[in-house]
Amino acid sequence: MSTPTAAPVYADAVDLDKHGVYGATALKVDNGGWNRPRYPFQARVTADGSSGYRAEPGRYHLYVSHRCPWAHRSAIVRILKGLEDVVSLSYVDDERDGRGWAFRERRGADPVNGFRFLREAYEATEPGYGGHVSVPVLWDRTTKGIVSNDFFNLTIDLGTQFEEFGDPTVHLYPVELRDEIDELNDHIYVNFNDGNYRVAGAASDEAYAELRGRVIATLDGLDERLATRRFLHGDAITESDVRLWVTLARFDLTYNPFCKISERRLVDFPHLWGYARDLYSRRAFRETTDLDAFTHLGPPFLDPAVSRIEVEPHRADWDEPHDRDRLAS
Numbered sequence: 001m002s003t004p005t006a007a008p009v010y011a012d013a014v015d016l017d018k019h020g021v022y023g024a025t026a027l028k029v030d031n032g033g034w035n036r037p038r039y040p041f042q043a044r045v046t047a048d049g050s051s052g053y054r055a056e057p058g059r060y061h062l063y064v065s066h067r068c069p070w071a072h073r074s075a076i077v078r079i080l081k082g083l084e085d086v087v088s089l090s091y092v093d094d095e096r097d098g099r100g101w102a103f104r105e106r107r108g109a110d111p112v113n114g115f116r117f118l119r120e121a122y123e124a125t126e127p128g129y130g131g132h133v134s135v136p137v138l139w140d141r142t143t144k145g146i147v148s149n150d151f152f153n154l155t156i157d158l159g160t161q162f163e164e165f166g167d168p169t170v171h172l173y174p175v176e177l178r179d180e181i182d183e184l185n186d187h188i189y190v191n192f193n194d195g196n197y198r199v200a201g202a203a204s205d206e207a208y209a210e211l212r213g214r215v216i217a218t219l220d221g222l223d224e225r226l227a228t229r230r231f232l233h234g235d236a237i238t239e240s241d242v243r244l245w246v247t248l249a250r251f252d253l254t255y256n257p258f259c260k261i262s263e264r265r266l267v268d269f270p271h272l273w274g275y276a277r278d279l280y281s282r283r284a285f286r287e288t289t290d291l292d293a294f295t296h297l298g299p300p301f302l303d304p305a306v307s308r309i310e311v312e313p314h315r316a317d318w319d320e321p322h323d324r325d326r327l328a329s
Helices: 069-081 119-125 149-161 175-193 195-200 205-225 241-258 270-279 291-296
Strands: 060-064 090-091 136-142 145-148
Touching: 060 069, 069 149, 069 241, 119 145, 145 149, 149 241, 175 195, 175 205, 175 241, 195 205, 195 241, 205 270, 241 270, 241 291
Parallel strands: 060 090
Antiparallel strands: 060 136, 136 145
16 A cells, blocks of 8 residues: 655654744643644545545555644544554654654654655645644545544544445444433543643633643543443443543643642553553553654643642553453453
């Protein structure tokens, strides 16, 4: 499915002095928290092609990053759904300067277009593009452009529209649970996935206390939920589990020490911690995870006027037995 060039093409090294820090990943707002930039490419892939993009093997390529939790979701779903020979995938470099995501030797060259910078994919799709360059990106070899960089819906399409080619026994977004999944996904996104960034963006002590309280309350609620069920919606992994897990995996190494959220670590929430290890023991989660890449994530800055608790990074033993099999019905 790749179109290799005669020799790998790489971007030059990260140069923060020359190009500055890439600062468009989150935009500060006056009342604290973060506004995410718009994701302008929001086309959908459909099984019948009614969207203009038909689900078919060999047509699409995913650009992702080990650093980005939103991109991590797509990499996980691709394996869970058995699409490794259907949708190809490559990684951008972990580091970026003001030019944005790039392809360097550590993570490999762009196997499809030979781009040096991911911005080239955006400019190829929309000449003169001047907006935010994010991952994941779903690239279409047929139209030679981006289908979507909308992480909200990309995993839904991967999990539901490639049934003819993927694992028919895996149902990450089953029809009978969609309302419940959507409701829980919204709660997890506002109060945990994005909630960590909102804590980082707090502009006052009062906002900081409120926002970190929401994250901690969400963790407590999810911990209680998982005391009696193996996964968030029962005995099978769903879209909700993928969305929650990518942030849980980064909590002790990244979000908590950087955003200063909780005196308790993930490992101190017993059911959540066992659940997280249960998922990590599965190939789709383990093989798409580089824990070493999580140690430098984080929003651009913290307001020095806000008084925050001190939290140190913690590298847990993810291979510790999880004992979650007992919850299977």
